[in-house]
Amino acid sequence: MKNHKLQLIGSAxxxxxxxxxxxxxxxxxxxxxxxxxxxxxxxxxxxIQGSDTMVNLAQxxxxxxxxxxxxxxxxxxxxxxxxxxxxLINGTIEIATSSRDMKKEERxxxxxxxxxxxxxITVGFDCLAIYVxxxxxxxxxxxxxxxxxxxxxxxxxxxxxxxxxVPGCQSGEIIRVSRQSSSGTYEFFREHVLNKKDxxxxxxxxxxxxxxxxxVMHTPCAIGYSGMGYATPEVKMLKVSAKAxxxxxxxxxENAQKKTYPISRPLFLYTLxxxxxxxxxxxxxxLSDAGQKIVQETxxxxxxxxxxxxx
Amino acid sequence: xxxxxxxxxxxxxxxxxxxxIVSSPxxxxxxxGEARPAAAARTAKPRRARWAIAAEKTLELIIRLCGIxxxxxxxxxxxxxxxxxxxxxxxxxxSISEFLFSTKWYPTSEVNVRYGVFALIVGTxxxxxxxxxxxxxxxxGAAIFVSEFCGKRLKEALKITIELLAAIPSVVWGFIGLxxxxxxxxxxTGAPVGLNVLNGGLILALMSVPIIVSIGEDALKAxxxxxxxxxxxxxxxxxxxxxxxxxxAAKTGLLAAVLLGVGRAVGETMAVLxxxxxxxxxxxxxxxxxxxxxxxxxxxxxxxxxNSAHYRVLFMIGVLLFSITFAINLTADLIVRGIKKR
Numbered sequence: 330m331k332n333h334k335l336q337l338i339g340s341a342x343x344x345x346x347x348x349x350x351x352x353x354x355x356x357x358x359x360x361x362x363x364x365x366x367x368x369x370x371x372x373x374x375x376x377i378q379g380s381d382t383m384v385n386l387a388q389x390x391x392x393x394x395x396x397x398x399x400x401x402x403x404x405x406x407x408x409x410x411x412x413x414x415x416x417l418i419n420g421t422i423e424i425a426t427s428s429r430d431m432k433k434e435e436r437x438x439x440x441x442x443x444x445x446x447x448x449x450i451t452v453g454f455d456c457l458a459i460y461v462x463x464x465x466x467x468x469x470x471x472x473x474x475x476x477x478x479x480x481x482x483x484x485x486x487x488x489x490x491x492x493x494x495v496p497g498c499q500s501g502e503i504i505r506v507s508r509q510s511s512s513g514t515y516e517f518f519r520e521h522v523l524n525k526k527d528x529x530x531x532x533x534x535x536x537x538x539x540x541x542x543x544x545v546m547h548t549p550c551a552i553g554y555s556g557m558g559y560a561t562p563e564v565k566m567l568k569v570s571a572k573a574x575x576x577x578x579x580x581x582x583e584n585a586q587k588k589t590y591p592i593s594r595p596l597f598l599y600t601l602x603x604x605x606x607x608x609x610x611x612x613x614x615x616l617s618d619a620g621q622k623i624v625q626e627t628x629x630x631x632x633x634x635x636x637x638x639x640x
Numbered sequence: 641x642x643x644x645x646x647x648x649x650x651x652x653x654x655x656x657x658x659x660x661i662v663s664s665p666x667x668x669x670x671x672x673g674e675a676r677p678a679a680a681a682r683t684a685k686p687r688r689a690r691w692a693i694a695a696e697k698t699l700e701l702i703i704r705l706c707g708i709x710x711x712x713x714x715x716x717x718x719x720x721x722x723x724x725x726x727x728x729x730x731x732x733x734x735s736i737s738e739f740l741f742s743t744k745w746y747p748t749s750e751v752n753v754r755y756g757v758f759a760l761i762v763g764t765x766x767x768x769x770x771x772x773x774x775x776x777x778x779x780x781g782a783a784i785f786v787s788e789f790c791g792k793r794l795k796e797a798l799k800i801t802i803e804l805l806a807a808i809p810s811v812v813w814g815f816i817g818l819x820x821x822x823x824x825x826x827x828x829t830g831a832p833v834g835l836n837v838l839n840g841g842l843i844l845a846l847m848s849v850p851i852i853v854s855i856g857e858d859a860l861k862a863x864x865x866x867x868x869x870x871x872x873x874x875x876x877x878x879x880x881x882x883x884x885x886x887x888x889a890a891k892t893g894l895l896a897a898v899l900l901g902v903g904r905a906v907g908e909t910m911a912v913l914x915x916x917x918x919x920x921x922x923x924x925x926x927x928x929x930x931x932x933x934x935x936x937x938x939x940x941x942x943x944x945x946x947n948s949a950h951y952r953v954l955f956m957i958g959v960l961l962f963s964i965t966f967a968i969n970l971t972a973d974l975i976v977r978g979i980k981k982r
Contacts (some may be wrong), residue, residue: 411943419946438945505834509918510748511943525750530743530759531921533929536913536939539820547823550832575971 373607378406379413379426380513381538382556386627387426403608409500410513411524417527428513445602450638452615454630456580458557459567459593462549464496469568469577481527497549505542506553517594518554558628585630613640722881725955745920747950755953759920766923767804768905770841776898779852800914810911817843817915831927835917838926843915848901876929892976899972909934933957
């Protein structure tokens with residue numbers, strides 16, 4: 330009798346395996362349909378992904394928004410502006426965050442894939458801060474100096490070339506800390522500091538805004554660039570001048586709004602077509618006083634009312 | 641009820657066990673026939689329900705599929721990766737020799753896009769080589785100690801700890817490399833930056849040691865005790881026993897352990913992405929930063945437009961990685977065969 334039982338169990342297992350296989354298939358079919366705002370059990374989910382510079386900001390928004398609209402849950406992801414824009418074009422998210430403009434090819438691709446035009450909403454400003462170790466005696470740097478440190482063919486490789494030795498940095502070599510190529514910060518820096526020239530190979534390409542600051546904090550020889558929202562007391566932000574000899578300005582809210590800081594940039598949200606429904610309500614809230622207060626709290630610069638887009 | 645009546649006494653005793661060993665009714669009958677020829681003639685036609693036979697056949701088929709699925713998966717993965725990369729091979733702007741031997745990696749340049757992965761290949765090999773230089777002696781030594789020298793209690797404690805070491809996620813290793821090791825390496829060596837081959841190699845070594853230890857220990861355990869007894873009977877010391885008897889007897893398994901360690905090191909992504917500095921650079925010493933093939937795919941694939949040149953080149957790197965691991969495994973296999981022949 331026992332053997333028959335075992336056979337029964339065996340065939341039940343086979344049946345279960347086959348069923349599981351089919352279930353698995355049909356489930357993945359259902360999964361691939363996500364992309365449009367999913368609502369399950371009365372709860373709407375908004376997916377936001379993109380800029381590493383804006384991850385902290387988007388997360389702070391998501392948390393605060395829970396108190397405003399408890400039935401909307403917001404999922405935030407990073408990866409870099411390029412990753413967010415690619416995901417928006419592919420239709421896997423509703424809102425992309427970006428610290429750079431969408432490129433022509435990307436706009437064309439979005440139009441071609443969805444039939445909708447990408448909509449750009451400025452939600453804040455950032456000063457692209459130049460970070461050095463806190464023991465570094467330097468206080469200011471010009472865009473030209475930055476270009477000859479970072480650009481291909483640039484000849485600044487030692488701190489002595491910038492007029493000083495850094496305590497704790499025995500070799501005197503400038504350790505260039507940069508970002509991976511999917512980063513909007515990387516592209517912004519290349520466009521506005523290197524004048525579209527390529528980066529010198531051999532820079533340490535970090536995978537996030539915070540990693541740049543972390544590495545600079547622990548490395549006396551290092552110089553790096555990242556959003557000013559990531560500043561800590563352990564690192565020093567240099568004043569930046571547009572040209573050698575021109576006045577230099579520290580990265581702060583005032584200099585970003587007056588546009589005196591030479592490498593300040595807008596922070597964007599992108600949607601495909603005019604934002605609708607939950608996405609629209611969220612963006613309107615992000616531009617409201619409550620949302621803009623969070624922009625300031627996370628270390629960035631709010632958008633003045635008259636410059637805000639009408640939704 | 642039925643197999644017990646007609647089969648030998650031995651299979652009756654361990655009934656459940658025999659059900660898993662005997663794979664089909666045909667062999668069942670054959671085995672019985674050998675045991676008792678007269679009984680075989682009487683039960684030439686098994687009195688079993690048709691559905692039971694069908695179920696067993698299906699089960700056998702599924703198990704067979706499971707067995708060959710590895711081949712199917714490997715081939716289909718290779719096919720998928722290769723198909724994504726292949727159009728680049730006929731692209732006029734792309735040359736395979738530039739891809740393999742140029743150190744200029746500018747996939748997103750606005751002025752001059754260049755795809756040269758030589759520095760990335762050197763980066764992968766330098767980190768892996770350093771990791772193996774550290775991990776192989778440590779791993780095999782630990783395997784020998786755990787298997788042959790230590791007491792029962794210590795053995796259990798060590799095994800649990802080593803398994804725990806294997807369970808640490810690679811991003812945690814990477815984080816340790818980025819924050820802790822970076823500072824330590826700068827302080828000790830005076831290097832300008834602590835994210836380099838040394839950092840990546842140390843972390844990869846720590847990650848592959850558990851694999852080498854547990855598989856190496858299994859290989860040593862598989863050596864029959866009669867070998868040990870014979871060695872001791874001949875008056876060999878414990879060290880002579882290990883060196884002259886156990887290591888040669890277990891060498892295939894030990895090589896497999898080392899190879900899986902190498903595989904882990906070559907394929908590891910997140911930890912090396914964070915710990916090596918991710919700098920396109922040919923290293924001149926172990927204190928230079930490098931970038932590996934895997935880390936490049938991980939950092940860049942997310943932003944590429946599907947089927948763009950950059951996307952295809954990243955898949956080409958995938959094909960390259962695949963070829964590298966295949967070459968390593970093939971060489972090892974040939975070495976093992978060579979050892980066996982001798």
